[in-house]
Amino acid sequence: MSKSKGNIVNPDDYIKEYGADVLRTYLMFVGPFSEGADLRDSGIHGIYRFLQRVWGLQKKLTIDNGQLTNEDSRIMHKTIKKITEDLAQLKYNTSIACLMEWLNHLSRKDQISIEEYKTFLMLLAPFAPHITEELWQLVQSSESVVGSKKKKSTNYELITNNWSVHQHSWPKFDNKYLEEEQVSVVVQINGKVRDVLLIEKDIISNKKDIEKMAMDSVKVQKYLEGRSVKKVVYIPGKIISLVA
Numbered sequence: 001m002s003k004s005k006g007n008i009v010n011p012d013d014y015i016k017e018y019g020a021d022v023l024r025t026y027l028m029f030v031g032p033f034s035e036g037a038d039l040r041d042s043g044i045h046g047i048y049r050f051l052q053r054v055w056g057l058q059k060k061l062t063i064d065n066g067q068l069t070n071e072d073s074r075i076m077h078k079t080i081k082k083i084t085e086d087l088a089q090l091k092y093n094t095s096i097a098c099l100m101e102w103l104n105h106l107s108r109k110d111q112i113s114i115e116e117y118k119t120f121l122m123l124l125a126p127f128a129p130h131i132t133e134e135l136w137q138l139v140q141s142s143e144s145v146v147g148s149k150k151k152k153s154t155n156y157e158l159i160t161n162n163w164s165v166h167q168h169s170w171p172k173f174d175n176k177y178l179e180e181e182q183v184s185v186v187v188q189i190n191g192k193v194r195d196v197l198l199i200e201k202d203i204i205s206n207k208k209d210i211e212k213m214a215m216d217s218v219k220v221q222k223y224l225e226g227r228s229v230k231k232v233v234y235i236p237g238k239i240i241s242l243v244a
Contacts, residue, residue, distance in 0.1 A: 021128035028092035062111040080173040104216040136165035188241040195219040
């Protein structure tokens, strides 16, 4: 992109249509920070849908944290570790991809805890500072409104809260949740490797769950866009092959 070549893209139109957070997040997701990348409208719309899904998670929010399952804790702490390390190396695109994977997991749940949602917002805040701040205030509001009632709340009113998401301490990961053994399962589409899933050994024999994880993969969705899966072959612990 060069002014002398007359191919500069004015960001104002994208900001007007999608918002500053969408454009900002897309520019950090489109490729490695040290390399150039093509600006595509389809890619920007994908980030727009991603942030819409993050906003929609409010409907599943529950004040009663309860006890997170081992899988919930493992995924959350794995995400914290990944993004903490990636940000230090300016690997913004892989950080956002990791958040997308966690979002897929959270979206499959009937309810998500305050702890999970607030941690997600803190990790997303460097990329989408405006939407995360507004959502943070909504969560703070829900906590103060419901208080000790310990029930699910879906009535979120935006209120002023001095404790900003951008002032909160960065979340820390606990290694005890990262010690579980995992197996790498290769995802193929028409014989070509498109992704590698890390699967816990206790669910490795569950074809339905593995197939769901493969179909939810951002990388796999990219190659399945506009196509239907006709056949699925799963070799436990090794390969899941999709024929489209």
